[in-house]
Amino acid sequence: MANELLILGHATVGSLATLTSVWLLVELFHAKDGNVQRIKYLSVLVNIFIWLSYIVGGWYYVYDYSTLDKYIIKGSTDLGFSGSLWKFAHAFFTESKEHFFFLGIVMALYLLLLAYRSSFVADKSTRQTMTVLVAFLVVGGLVLEGWGAIMAMGVRLGMVPL
Numbered sequence: 001m002a003n004e005l006l007i008l009g010h011a012t013v014g015s016l017a018t019l020t021s022v023w024l025l026v027e028l029f030h031a032k033d034g035n036v037q038r039i040k041y042l043s044v045l046v047n048i049f050i051w052l053s054y055i056v057g058g059w060y061y062v063y064d065y066s067t068l069d070k071y072i073i074k075g076s077t078d079l080g081f082s083g084s085l086w087k088f089a090h091a092f093f094t095e096s097k098e099h100f101f102f103l104g105i106v107m108a109l110y111l112l113l114l115a116y117r118s119s120f121v122a123d124k125s126t127r128q129t130m131t132v133l134v135a136f137l138v139v140g141g142l143v144l145e146g147w148g149a150i151m152a153m154g155v156r157l158g159m160v161p162l
Contacts, residue, residue, distance in 0.1 A: 006060040010053055011148060017049035018141030025134045031121050043115040046137065047108045054105065061098075070094070072158040073151075082158075089154025093147040104140050107133045 024042040027035050073090040075083020084090075111133045120126040 003060070003064045006056060006064060007152070010057040010060055011145065013049050013056060014053040014141060014145060014148075017046055017053055018138060018145070020046050020049055021134050021137040021141060025131065025138060028120075028127060028131045028134060031127055033121055036121060039120075040115045043108075043112045046134075047112050050105060050108045050137075054101065057101075065094075069151075069155045073154040075158070084154045084158030086150070086154040086157050089151050093150045093154075097144055097147045097151070100140065101144060104137055104144075107136055107140075111137075 020042060024039065024046060027039050027042060031039065070090055071078075073084045074087060111130055114120060114126055114130050114133075118126045120130055
């Protein structure tokens with residue numbers, strides 16, 4: 001049961017990060033003095049959700065995925081699984097997700113720095129940089145959600161006994 005809760009928590013917090021990024025993107029398109037505080041607040045919230053997703057997903061990866069799910073996908077005669085029809089779910093998507101995710105953390109931290117250390121309403125270049133960062137976070141969040149679904153399907157398809 002803990003395994004399922006970790007996966008659900010990781011996906012939920014990741015989705016909240018993506019949805020908050022969409023909201024932030026809209027606010028940045030309409031940046032003015034009246035919504036500066038909301039943009040700063042949303043930048044903090046995006047970072048909180050991304051870091052929570054990292055912590056929960058990392059916990060799951062170390063204590064659950066690495067000990068069982070990876071071997072279900074790849075196949076393990078010791079555990080009695082023949083391996084998934086979707087071995088690429090681990091070979092490409094898990095490995096890519098592990099590294100791609102860190103780029104999002106760096107972008108979110110840079111976004112937070114720009115939100116609190118610049119006058120992005122007056123400075124068009126900074127606002128455009130923030131907008132591009134958030135757009136990448138939105139697209140990246142959607143991509144990572146899809147990759148997570150592929151990984152979950154790889155586990156499901158690998159649960160065929162030998």
